[in-house]
Every structure is written in structure tokens, then in C-alpha cells.
Amino acid sequence: MHIQKNIQEQARQHLAEATKEFDKCMKCGKCRNVCPVFKELGNEIFSARGKNKLAEKLVAGDIEITARVKQAINECLNCKTCAANCPAGVKPEEVVLRMRWYITTKEGLHWFKALLFRQLLWRKWPITLGAKMVGLAQRSFFGIGPNNPVRHLFPLFGFSKRRFFPEMALKTGQSLYPEVIPAKGKKKMRVGYFTGCAGNLIYTNVVTSVVEILTACGYEVVIPKKQRCNGTPVLANGDYEGARRLMQFNYDLFQSYDLDAIVVACSSCGLALKKEIKQFVEGSPELEAFTGKVYDIHEFIENNITFEEGDLGKLPYKVSYHDPCHLVRGQGVREQPRNILKRIPGVEFHEMKDAAVCCGSAGSYCITHYDTAIKIDNHKVKNIQDAHVDYVATGCPTCIMHIQDNLKQHESPEKMRYVVEMLADSLRAGGKIK
Amino acid sequence: MNTSQIQELQNIFGKEEVLTEPEDLLVYGYDASPVEITPEVVVFAKTTEHVSELLKFAYREEIPVTPRGQGSGLSGGSIPHKSGIVLSMDKMNKILHIDPENRLITVEAGLTTSEIDPAIAKFNLFYPPDPGSVSFSSIGGNVAENAGGLRGLKYGVTKNYVKEMKVVLPQGNIVTIGSKCVKHVAGFNMESVFVGAEGLLGVVTEITLALMPIPAHRESALAIFTTLRDAAQCVSDIIAAGVTPSTLEFIDNKAINAIQDFKDCGLPRDAEAVLIIECDGEEHSAKAEMAKVEKMTEKNKVRKFKIAQSAGERDNLFEGRRVCLNALASVRPNLILEDATVLRSQLPEIVAGVSQLAEKYKLDIGLFGHAGDGNMHPTFLYDAKDADETARVHEAVKELFQLAIDLGGTISGEHGIGLEKKPFLADQIGNEGIALLQAVKKTLDPKNLLNPGKMFDMPQDTVQAA
Incomplete structure (x- = not known):
């Protein structure tokens, strides 16, 4: 009880510190039209300016945590578009996250979230086992088409009946390789790889691609087998304590290996390890050194690897690129993935309209707010269709999942892929990856 | 406001388009000026008729109404100074007609100003006024404040581009003022009175704007x-x-x-x-x-x-x-x-x-x-x-x-008077000037219900005047 009180007080102070953010707000309203959620819902309360105002009033004690306040605070993608456009440098998403923590400490974490974040994600094996079982189920109902009666079960798990899911892997990405995978030829560096849950459990092809690209180019790759969730979904749902525990765990784990660099092929995991971790792990020169050697995979490839004539084989595709929020605004990674794609022989690159606008997936947002998430994504699908491409490459699993789902619902033929998957394909075609 | 009044608003606008939750009201009580006043109710108009019915209702029930665009104004023009009803024009945001032959575009008042140019670029036309808030202000707000911008010196300001407007007068009558013709002298030059009126004389719902060829x-x-x-x-x-x-x-x-x-x-x-x-x-x-x-x-x-x-x-x-x-x-x-x-x-x-x-x-x-x-x-x-x-x-x-x-200048070039500069207006235009504004206001809005308390105070600042 005492500890709970203590955490409540911490959360309250944490939120009160955010007054620094809304004190800067000039209330000009520039954050309204750029907000994907506001554009669909059209009510000021869902704009960043509105949420700032609610936070201000909550801190001042003028309003209580009501259902409407919670609804407003949960209508945020953490896409950081408001922050990127704010003339006064306010970070509204920071205010939103702090509000969520404050609300969670006051009202307790929903039992299901508590179970998921504090038991299942923490212990890891139940999630892995669960994913494999789902994978088996998916394969036995082979290809859950639009009219499959299994869809009626989806709402039981909080998913929309309309939704198309990717197949869960039967063999996890992390189990495909030994912990240390030697470099081909002369070793240039020893690189740690944080796979993220999606790479491990769903899109294992990204793990294969990253490992094969790096080892082929002379990097020893280390995949610490004990790595757990980076804490992003936990943080987004207002469970700071859960996030702290996971971030500290991964930090200690990766620090125990002697690594020259750490690469991440998931936009949100990268953001967590580079930046968000700083508010959870005690600040120190070691932490600075740690975050300083975390690289998004595209960044790492562009900084370090020069491909030689003939390394890259031809891929005869029209390709566009979608900017994940946590890469473009979260980490400032914009050109690197495009450059990689443009370098692949045969690839015809077409920039789509509004490539950096959020697709609406936002982790668990597209589960809890599916209808709005799809409305937001409809703009993305339209822009993809207008780009007339075969593939849309990106660097975020939830973007892939969400956009692919909606492309299928539109019966649109374009396929979502990781940039590194395409690069690995090209290196295979060129014979660099054997 | 009482429940039967709220009920009547819901009948006009539909239940979804009437906000009464305290948290919702909070966020419609500010704009980019420092003042903050919470309204009693917020309504979203979708048609000119909605606005007309609202203003008739407000006149009958003697409730102040404050029109609001995107709330980016710097002078407090959209602050519900006397509380009452905030009329959001956010959902009247369509482009109604593009007429490249006559270099005209007709839009609803809630449209974001920066959305005009992409729609007309293919005709090699553009809309010159570009206030700093062009991507987060509505054209209706630009008209109400007579917004300027970076190109004012060569291309003029909003008033130079407003050809015709559909306006709902304070007591609910719908009028069309101005003309799409290059020249017209039928009646007073009323456009000039309504552009820059800061929503005191009527609610502009549709606007026909002049466009210019994009310079080579x-x-x-x-x-x-x-x-x-x-x-x-x-x-x-x-x-x-x-x-x-x-x-x-x-x-x-x-x-x-x-x-x-x-x-x-x-x-x-x-x-x-x-x-x-x-x-x-x-x-x-x-x-x-x-x-x-x-x-x-x-x-x-x-x-x-x-x-x-x-x-x-x-x-x-x-x-x-x-x-x-x-x-x-x-x-x-x-x-x-x-x-x-x-x-x-x-x-x-x-x-x-x-x-x-x-x-x-x-x-x-x-x-x-x-x-x-x-x-x-x-x-x-x-x-x-x-x-x-x-x-x-x-x-x-x-x-x-x-x-x-x-120096012979003016206290406001483009942000408007609103609440922020109200105390200083008489210094510039004198008491006679204020009296003229009051007289115009009183003719159209004898009960002083539409955006009351802005720009100047009425002699007897009360709704009982009528």
C-alpha cells in the first residue's frame, strides 16, 4: 500500500513536471490539422492542444479523471507529428504518456494488461508458446479468408472480425541461429542484435535478413537469447513500472556482452533503446555509451557498409517506402532506407504522397481503436495505390501488419516488406549472401 | 442553459454535434490569445440552415453565440466572452465549386485556407493571401479577421479577394452579399463591412474568392x-x-x-x-x-x-x-x-x-x-x-x-481587435468612430448576442437592451 502511494506520488510529480511542456504552448492550433486522429474525429478534445489543456487542468486539480478524459488521452498514436510541427517545441506525446501513467497509478492497471505486461511479457515463454499455438491454429484453418467462421472468435480477443493477421512463426527468429553468429571473412565488428517481438515471433524473415546481410559483410552478430520486450507497449499503456523493469533488464543483458554496436530492425524498439530508456535506467556515462551505440539497421548499413559492384543482384520491382513514425520523427531516420532501396539494381523507386504520415497502427492503438485506425490507414492505402508499385518497403512490423491488413481489405495487390528483406534478396541474387 | 434548450439544439444539429460534457467545453474556450472562457455548449454546423436555425433560437432564448473557426486567432475573436454557445464551423469544410474560367472558387467557411491552392494548382491558379497560420486557420476566420500575410504588399489581403459571401445575419436571415462579377455596384459595398467584422455582424458560411494566375x-x-x-x-x-x-x-x-x-x-x-x-x-x-x-x-x-x-x-x-x-x-x-x-x-x-x-x-x-x-x-x-x-x-x-x-498608423494590421486590443481602439478611431461601429452593430444585432464583447463594448452592455 505504501509503495503504491509512493508510485502515485511519483506519477503525480512526473505529470506536474510536464507543465514545463504545456506552459510553452501558445495555443496556436498548428497541431490540429496535422494530427491523424483529430483529422478523423474532428473534436478539439482529441487534438494535442486539447489534451495539453486537459493535462493542465488535471494538474491544477480543476478536473477529475473522468471517462471522457481517459477517452481523450487514449486517442493518441504517439506518432509525434504534433511535436514535429509545434512552433514552441512542446512535446504533447510526452504529456499524454505521463497522463496515462498518472491515471494508471490512480486507477490501477487493467487486469489483462497487468497479466500481459507484468507476467507474460516478463516471463517471455508464455508469449512465445502462445504465438506458436496461434501459428498452428492459423495453419490448420489455412488462410483465414473474409468469410471464415473463425472470425467470429476474434472479438473475444479484442480484435475486429474484419482483420487479417500475419501468420505467427512456428520456429522463433531467435532460435534460428546460435547466440553468436560468426562473420564471413575478416571480422570488422561485433554487433548485438535486438530482434524485437515481431521479428522473433512473426516476421522471422527480418531476422534472417539482418543476420545474413551483416555476417556476409564481415560483422559478427550476437543475438542475446534472453532478450525480452523493449517496454514500448508497456510504456504506451501507462505502466511505467513494467516498462522500467523490462528496459533495465535488456540494458543489463546487452551490457554483459562486449559489443561494438547494437542494431535494431524495428522502429519502436530502436527508439526505446536509443532514447526512451534514458528516463528509466539511471543516468551514467555507461548509459550514454550504450545509447550512443544503438543504431537503426538502415542507419547502420548506410554508415558502415559499401557494396561492391556485383554484390547486389537485380530485383525488377516498383517499390515505395512508408516512413514509420518512430523512425522518421522518433529517430530522424528518413533518407537511409530510401537510399538502400534506390541502390538495389532494377528497383524503380516511387515516392508516395505523404509517406511520413502515420498509418494509424501505433502498436496496440489499432487493436483498441480499430475503426479509427482503419480510417487513418485508408489515406495511406489510397496513396499506395496512387504510387502504382509492387512493394511498399518500411522498417516497422506494426506498420506492415496494419497496412497489409487494410490493403487486403481493399483487395489491393501491393505487398508490404521490410527494406532489409529486399536488400537481402538482392544480395542473394548477386551472390554476396550464399 | 436548461435541458429543453439543449434538447432543441440537439434537434437542430443532431445529438452527436452538440457538446455539453465539461471536458469538451474546456477545450472550446481558448484560442491563441491569452484569454480563456468556457462556453455552456458547443455546436457543429454542417449547413447554412443549421446556422440560421441556431441564430433564430439564440435570439428567441437570448443566448450569446460565438462563431469559431480553428481557434488560431491572436486577438481573442473566438473566445465566448459571454459564455453561451460556441458555434464551430469546423465541419463546414468543403470546396463547393471551382470556376477556372472566371478565376473563382467557392468554399465553405470552415475550410483550411492552405487546402485551396492544391485544389486549383492544375489550373495554374493560386489564392494569394497567406497568413502565417495558413495551414491551421479557416478561410472563414481569415475573412472575419481580414487576414494578411507575406504577400500583402503586392497582392493585398483577404478583403481584396472576397467576391461574394453567404452570410447568416444575427437574427437568422440568410443573405448573399457581393457578386461574382468583376464589377458590380448593386447596393452598398457590403462585402467591405462584413470582411473584418470579426463575427459581430453575421456568420459567414460560404465564400467565393478571386484567384490569380501563378506567376511564371x-x-x-x-x-x-x-x-x-x-x-x-x-x-x-x-x-x-x-x-x-x-x-x-x-x-x-x-x-x-x-x-x-x-x-x-x-x-x-x-x-x-x-x-x-x-x-x-x-x-x-x-x-x-x-x-x-x-x-x-x-x-x-x-x-x-x-x-x-x-x-x-x-x-x-x-x-x-x-x-x-x-x-x-x-x-x-x-x-x-x-x-x-x-x-x-x-x-x-x-x-x-x-x-x-x-x-x-x-x-x-x-x-x-x-x-x-x-x-x-x-x-x-x-x-x-x-x-x-x-x-x-x-x-x-x-x-x-x-x-x-x-505615426499615422494602426494598432492592428492583420490580427484583429477582439478582446486583446479592445481597450486601445478608441485611441485610434476616437469616440465618434466607436459610436459608428456601435450603431452598425445595433442595427443588425439589437440584442447584442452575436460574438458580444468584442472589438468595442455596447453602450448598455446587456441583452435586455431590446
């Missing part, structure tokens, strides 16, 4: 000066030389350094002031104009005059101006952005005046703005938590207004 060529340059006076005198000389640049922007040393701290836009930190100049039109005429501009800069001891050689260079130049306010905002916790405007020949005087104010009141004042049309933006940087500094800012602002008036 743009020639842009940066001129760097060692003294403020030279830069300001140069602006006056350019105008006197018969050149009309499409943009003629001024940025002083404090603002230059704020910009460079914020984002490297290649501006010289040691310059006292720079001018960003653009001439547009046919290529030869734009170049010829720029040559005349260059002569005037030389006459005023320009340190360096640099013509942008590529679109990239030009964009970088304008980026500096565009982020100027953002950059200044990050210098101190708070700021007040003013828009006092003078005759262009008086520019050196107002620039000197602002420097003196900074010295006298020991304040940080960044100075930038649309020098070419005499509309400067002295930006007072301060910390609202420092009571003494805040008081000095308010004194300095007051003195700035008086200076503008003394």
Missing part, C-alpha cells in the same frame, strides 16, 4: 545590413522607387540569432538586419525589378546582396522567415506577438521606436515582419511568471500602440 518566375534575394536604420530606409526607398516586390520581409538581429539557434538557415548572426525580397512575374520583369531593388540596397550601404541561384537556396531563405516565430518562441517562456502597422515611409521611425522601447523597459523584443507593407511584428519575449517583467511588457505594448497611432 520568382526571383528571390537576401540583403544583409549593418544597421537597422539602413535596412528600414531601404524598404521605404524600394517602394519609393516604384518597385512592388511580392515579398519584402524584415528580420532583426535578435530574430536572426534565434532562427540560427533553432535551425541553420544560413543567416548571418552578426548582421543588424536582413531583408528577404522576392519579385515575381514574367522572368524579364522580375529580374528587372530585382535589379532596381539591388540599386536601392546599394544606396543604403548593403553589406551583401545575394540572389538565390536555385529553388533550394530560395526555400532555405524562406525557411528562415517561416520558422522565425517558432525560433523566437524558444528563446523565453512566453511571448506577445504584435502587429502594429505604419505607412511604409515611416518604417525607420517604428523600427527605431521599438529599439527604444526595448531599452527603456529592459525587454527582449524580436523584430521581424512584413516590412514591405509597413506591417511589423515586434515580438515581446518574457517570462509570465515574472510579474515585474510582465508588467513592463504590457506598458511597452501600450506605448507601441500609441507610437503607431502617432
Whole structure:
């Protein structure tokens, strides 16, 4: 009880510190039209300016945590578009996250979230086992088409009946390789790889691609087998304590290996390890050194690897690129993935309209707010269709999942892929990856 | 308001479009001005008829109504000063008709102004007024405030482009004023009364705007000066030389350094002031104009005059101006952005005046703005938590207004009077001027229910007047 009180007080102070953010707000309203959620819902309360105002009033004690306040605070993608456009440098998403923590400490974490974040994600094996079982189920109902009666079960798990899911892997990405995978030829560096849950459990092809690209180019790759969730979904749902525990765990784990660099092929995991971790792990020169050697995979490839004539084989595709929020605004990674794609022989690159606008997936947002998430994504699908491409490459699993789902619902033929998957394909075609 | 009144509003607008939850009301009680007043109810209109029915209802029940666009106004025009109903025009945001032959576009009032240009680009047309808030303000709000922008000097301001409007008068009658014809003299020139009326005389729901052909060529340059006076005198000389640049922007040393701290836009930190100049039109005429501009800069001891050689260079130049306010905002916790405007020949005087104010009141004042049309933006940087500094800012602002008036200028070039400058309006237009405004207001809105308390007070500031 005492500890709970203590955490409540911490959360309250944490939120009160955010007054620094809304004190800067000039209330000009520039954050309204750029907000994907506001554009669909059209009510000021869902704009960043509105949420700032609610936070201000909550801190001042003028309003209580009501259902409407919670609804407003949960209508945020953490896409950081408001922050990127704010003339006064306010970070509204920071205010939103702090509000969520404050609300969670006051009202307790929903039992299901508590179970998921504090038991299942923490212990890891139940999630892995669960994913494999789902994978088996998916394969036995082979290809859950639009009219499959299994869809009626989806709402039981909080998913929309309309939704198309990717197949869960039967063999996890992390189990495909030994912990240390030697470099081909002369070793240039020893690189740690944080796979993220999606790479491990769903899109294992990204793990294969990253490992094969790096080892082929002379990097020893280390995949610490004990790595757990980076804490992003936990943080987004207002469970700071859960996030702290996971971030500290991964930090200690990766620090125990002697690594020259750490690469991440998931936009949100990268953001967590580079930046968000700083508010959870005690600040120190070691932490600075740690975050300083975390690289998004595209960044790492562009900084370090020069491909030689003939390394890259031809891929005869029209390709566009979608900017994940946590890469473009979260980490400032914009050109690197495009450059990689443009370098692949045969690839015809077409920039789509509004490539950096959020697709609406936002982790668990597209589960809890599916209808709005799809409305937001409809703009993305339209822009993809207008780009007339075969593939849309990106660097975020939830973007892939969400956009692919909606492309299928539109019966649109374009396929979502990781940039590194395409690069690995090209290196295979060129014979660099054997 | 009582439940039967709310019920009636729900009947007019539909249940979804009427907000009464306290949290929702909170966020419709502010705009970009410092004032905040919570309304009793918020409604979203989707048609002109909705607005008409609302105003009839409000007149019958004697409830104040405050129209609201996107709430980006700097003078408090959308603050529900007497509480009551906030009428949001956000959901009337359609483009109704594009008429390239007559270079016209008809839009609903809630449309974001920056959405006009992409819709007409294929006809090689553009809508010239571009207030700083062009991407986060509505055209209806621009009309209500008679918004200006960077191109005011050559292309004029909102009022120069409003051809025809559908307006709901305070008691609910729907009228169409103006005409789509280039010339028309049928009746009073009512457009001029309603543009800039700040929503006191009626609610504009549809607007037909004039458009211009996109100029074939743009020639842009940066001129760097060692003294403020030279830069300001140069602006006056350019105008006197018969050149009309499409943009003629001024940025002083404090603002230059704020910009460079914020984002490297290649501006010289040691310059006292720079001018960003653009001439547009046919290529030869734009170049010829720029040559005349260059002569005037030389006459005023320009340190360096640099013509942008590529679109990239030009964009970088304008980026500096565009982020100027953002950059200044990050210098101190708070700021007040003013828009006092003078005759262009008086520019050196107002620039000197602002420097003196900074010295006298020991304040940080960044100075930038649309020098070419005499509309400067002295930006007072301060910390609202420092009571003494805040008081000095308010004194300095007051003195700035008086200076503008003394120089034959105006207290507001483009932000409007609203609540912010209401106390100062009589200083400029006198009591007779106020009486005229009151008389016009009373004719159309005898109960003083539409956006009451803005711009000026009514003699008996009460709804019982009728």
C-alpha cells in the first residue's frame, strides 16, 4: 500500500513536471490539422492542444479523471507529428504518456494488461508458446479468408472480425541461429542484435535478413537469447513500472556482452533503446555509451557498409517506402532506407504522397481503436495505390501488419516488406549472401 | 442553459454535434490569445440552415453565440466572452465549386485556407493571401479577421479577394452579399463591412474568392545590413522607387540569432538586419525589378546582396522567415506577438521606436515582419511568471500602440481587435468612430448576442437592451 502511494506520488510529480511542456504552448492550433486522429474525429478534445489543456487542468486539480478524459488521452498514436510541427517545441506525446501513467497509478492497471505486461511479457515463454499455438491454429484453418467462421472468435480477443493477421512463426527468429553468429571473412565488428517481438515471433524473415546481410559483410552478430520486450507497449499503456523493469533488464543483458554496436530492425524498439530508456535506467556515462551505440539497421548499413559492384543482384520491382513514425520523427531516420532501396539494381523507386504520415497502427492503438485506425490507414492505402508499385518497403512490423491488413481489405495487390528483406534478396541474387 | 434548450439544439444539429460534457467545453474556450472562457455548449454546423436555425433560437432564448473557426486567432475573436454557445464551423469544410474560367472558387467557411491552392494548382491558379497560420486557420476566420500575410504588399489581403459571401445575419436571415462579377455596384459595398467584422455582424458560411494566375518566375534575394536604420530606409526607398516586390520581409538581429539557434538557415548572426525580397512575374520583369531593388540596397550601404541561384537556396531563405516565430518562441517562456502597422515611409521611425522601447523597459523584443507593407511584428519575449517583467511588457505594448497611432498608423494590421486590443481602439478611431461601429452593430444585432464583447463594448452592455 505504501509503495503504491509512493508510485502515485511519483506519477503525480512526473505529470506536474510536464507543465514545463504545456506552459510553452501558445495555443496556436498548428497541431490540429496535422494530427491523424483529430483529422478523423474532428473534436478539439482529441487534438494535442486539447489534451495539453486537459493535462493542465488535471494538474491544477480543476478536473477529475473522468471517462471522457481517459477517452481523450487514449486517442493518441504517439506518432509525434504534433511535436514535429509545434512552433514552441512542446512535446504533447510526452504529456499524454505521463497522463496515462498518472491515471494508471490512480486507477490501477487493467487486469489483462497487468497479466500481459507484468507476467507474460516478463516471463517471455508464455508469449512465445502462445504465438506458436496461434501459428498452428492459423495453419490448420489455412488462410483465414473474409468469410471464415473463425472470425467470429476474434472479438473475444479484442480484435475486429474484419482483420487479417500475419501468420505467427512456428520456429522463433531467435532460435534460428546460435547466440553468436560468426562473420564471413575478416571480422570488422561485433554487433548485438535486438530482434524485437515481431521479428522473433512473426516476421522471422527480418531476422534472417539482418543476420545474413551483416555476417556476409564481415560483422559478427550476437543475438542475446534472453532478450525480452523493449517496454514500448508497456510504456504506451501507462505502466511505467513494467516498462522500467523490462528496459533495465535488456540494458543489463546487452551490457554483459562486449559489443561494438547494437542494431535494431524495428522502429519502436530502436527508439526505446536509443532514447526512451534514458528516463528509466539511471543516468551514467555507461548509459550514454550504450545509447550512443544503438543504431537503426538502415542507419547502420548506410554508415558502415559499401557494396561492391556485383554484390547486389537485380530485383525488377516498383517499390515505395512508408516512413514509420518512430523512425522518421522518433529517430530522424528518413533518407537511409530510401537510399538502400534506390541502390538495389532494377528497383524503380516511387515516392508516395505523404509517406511520413502515420498509418494509424501505433502498436496496440489499432487493436483498441480499430475503426479509427482503419480510417487513418485508408489515406495511406489510397496513396499506395496512387504510387502504382509492387512493394511498399518500411522498417516497422506494426506498420506492415496494419497496412497489409487494410490493403487486403481493399483487395489491393501491393505487398508490404521490410527494406532489409529486399536488400537481402538482392544480395542473394548477386551472390554476396550464399 | 436548461435541458429543453439543449434538447432543441440537439434537434437542430443532431445529438452527436452538440457538446455539453465539461471536458469538451474546456477545450472550446481558448484560442491563441491569452484569454480563456468556457462556453455552456458547443455546436457543429454542417449547413447554412443549421446556422440560421441556431441564430433564430439564440435570439428567441437570448443566448450569446460565438462563431469559431480553428481557434488560431491572436486577438481573442473566438473566445465566448459571454459564455453561451460556441458555434464551430469546423465541419463546414468543403470546396463547393471551382470556376477556372472566371478565376473563382467557392468554399465553405470552415475550410483550411492552405487546402485551396492544391485544389486549383492544375489550373495554374493560386489564392494569394497567406497568413502565417495558413495551414491551421479557416478561410472563414481569415475573412472575419481580414487576414494578411507575406504577400500583402503586392497582392493585398483577404478583403481584396472576397467576391461574394453567404452570410447568416444575427437574427437568422440568410443573405448573399457581393457578386461574382468583376464589377458590380448593386447596393452598398457590403462585402467591405462584413470582411473584418470579426463575427459581430453575421456568420459567414460560404465564400467565393478571386484567384490569380501563378506567376511564371520568382526571383528571390537576401540583403544583409549593418544597421537597422539602413535596412528600414531601404524598404521605404524600394517602394519609393516604384518597385512592388511580392515579398519584402524584415528580420532583426535578435530574430536572426534565434532562427540560427533553432535551425541553420544560413543567416548571418552578426548582421543588424536582413531583408528577404522576392519579385515575381514574367522572368524579364522580375529580374528587372530585382535589379532596381539591388540599386536601392546599394544606396543604403548593403553589406551583401545575394540572389538565390536555385529553388533550394530560395526555400532555405524562406525557411528562415517561416520558422522565425517558432525560433523566437524558444528563446523565453512566453511571448506577445504584435502587429502594429505604419505607412511604409515611416518604417525607420517604428523600427527605431521599438529599439527604444526595448531599452527603456529592459525587454527582449524580436523584430521581424512584413516590412514591405509597413506591417511589423515586434515580438515581446518574457517570462509570465515574472510579474515585474510582465508588467513592463504590457506598458511597452501600450506605448507601441500609441507610437503607431502617432505615426499615422494602426494598432492592428492583420490580427484583429477582439478582446486583446479592445481597450486601445478608441485611441485610434476616437469616440465618434466607436459610436459608428456601435450603431452598425445595433442595427443588425439589437440584442447584442452575436460574438458580444468584442472589438468595442455596447453602450448598455446587456441583452435586455431590446
